[in-house]
Every structure is written in C-alpha cells, then in structure tokens.
Amino acid sequence: MDVQRASDDLRRRTLGGIPRILDRFIYLASTRDYNTGLYYHDGLASQFPADVVCEALANCHREVFHQLIAAPVEDLVSQMEGYMASSQSRPQDFVAVWKGLEPYRVAVPIETDPFSAEFLFSNFKVALAIVEERLEKSPQSLRGA
C-alpha cells in the first residue's frame, strides 16, 4: 500500500516534471546505487521508509523501461534528439560518447530479461545512427531539437 502511494507520488511530482520517457529512464537509473543496486530518493525518503522508496523507484523504473521498449524507432529518435538538445554537451560529442560508452547498457532495471534488454540496446544503436546521420547532413538542425 505504501509502495503504491510512494509510486504515485513519484509519478505525479518528480516524473511528472520530466516530459520524455528517455529522460525519465535515465533519471530513474541514476537514482540506483551501482554497488548495491538499491534506489535512493531524498524527497520520498522524508515521507516513506527506505525500503518502500526503493521499491517504488524500482517499479517506476521497470514501467518506464517497458514504455521505452514499446516505442517505435521514430519516437526513440526524436526522444534521443530532445535528450541530446537538453544536455549541455555538443551533439557530436554526445553521439561519440553514447556510441563509445553505450551508457544505456547500465541503465536497465535489475532482473530485466536478456531479450528485452538486447532489443532496447539494438533500438538505441539504430536511433543513435539515425541521429548521427542527420547531424552529418545538417549539423545545425539538431541544436534546437
């Protein structure tokens, strides 16, 4: 019950202010400790016990992950362009880093089945290639995306 309330609170306040699914996905992954796999959120921790907060964040992370998997490539490309534009980095640098480091690989929820994860990685790879191609064609066009 508490987990449900915490999840609703998270969806309404924090995630409600993040327009794109991709941004939510990256944000939720960033609330997870690399070493323990546990999720932390200071705002929610002031209202709910730590284990409830962790479970609520994990639930929302899984939910957003499934939304991303269900997204068509076209949608993923526009989300990636939006995310790239909202980041402070140069588009060319962003593409180079995402191609090289593939940061999305560490952003999937724990216990994700291998096929779903691999499908998302594959879609990210294709979306990134499309973004890169568009950048090469007209480097200025994506700045304000």
Place this chain on the structure above:
Amino acid sequence: MIQLILFVGLGAGLLILIYFFALSPEPRAEGGAQALVEARHALNSLQTGLLPSDLVERVFAEDDLHFVVSTTGATVRELFLRERKRIALFWVAQVRKEVLSLKQFHSGQSRLYARLDVRTEIALALSFARLLILCRVLQATFYVGGAYAAPRVVGIAITAAGRVCTVSEDSLAFLTTRTGVLHHNAPGPRVAV
C-alpha cells in the same frame, strides 16, 4: 508425390517421437525441486519476456522498417536490417531454449505432480514437436531472409507457444496455488495466444 513423401516422413518422425516419449524412464522424485524451479523459470521467461504480444509486435513491426527505409541512407538501413535480423534470431533461439526446458520437465518430472492422461500427453508431445520444428523453420527463414521474412510463421509459432504455456501453467499450478513461493509478484504482460 513429393508432398506425400514429406507428409509420410513427417508422420513417421512424429510417431517415433511419441514412441520415445512414451518409453522415457519412470520419473524419479530426486532432483524434482530443481526441475520444477527450472520449468517455472522457463515458463515465466516465455510468458513475461518472450511472448508478450506488444513486445513481439514491436520487434516485427513494419512501421519501423518503413520509417528507416524512407528517411535514412543505405548505411543506416543496412545497420537496421542487420540489427533486426540479429534480434529476431536471438528471440527465436531464446524461445526454443525455454520450450526445450519445458519439454524436458514434461517428459521427466511433470508426471510426478500433474496427472495427465495419455491423450493429453500425446497432444502435448505433438505440440512440443510442432513448436520446435517451427522454431527451426523461423531460424532458417530469419537467417536467409531477415526479420521480416516470415510474419505469418511468427504468429503461428507464438500461438503454438502460448498453448504449450497454458498446459505447462496447469501442470505447475499446484506450485503457485499451494505455496505461492515461486509466484511472480509483478503482474506480467499478457501472452499473445
């Protein structure tokens, strides 16, 4: 004539399969828990990770293909087709692996827990055989023609896998209803049957 030979061959193959299925040694209780856990894992994997209709439709959705073909250059197009082929092959390999795991459970341990009559067992053996053949057909088709080469066969395979899952679910039902130990907490997406 060739068709007749093919049908006769297929029939003979299925009869041999049923024969071996019927002659398989009496299941022993030792190691049964492990077999149950593996079967439950295979079933969960199929139902929540490999067969949900929305996921499979997304993987083989032609709107992605149309978008890529109409808006990108040759390099990206090739990358997309290569990636989808890889994903399709990965998908069918995973489905086959989990189906084999379920088949092992049914041909070995399930008789200890679920009282299936002979007719059901034969029907199940045929379903497994059909599904495994379909998986091989899909593997060959994807390998040669790519991910979009056999949309109808994908649909048939998913339906067949769904049926096998339903029977397996019934065989493993006592595990969840009596103990609830291995029950998945998160409600998974529905399987396309």
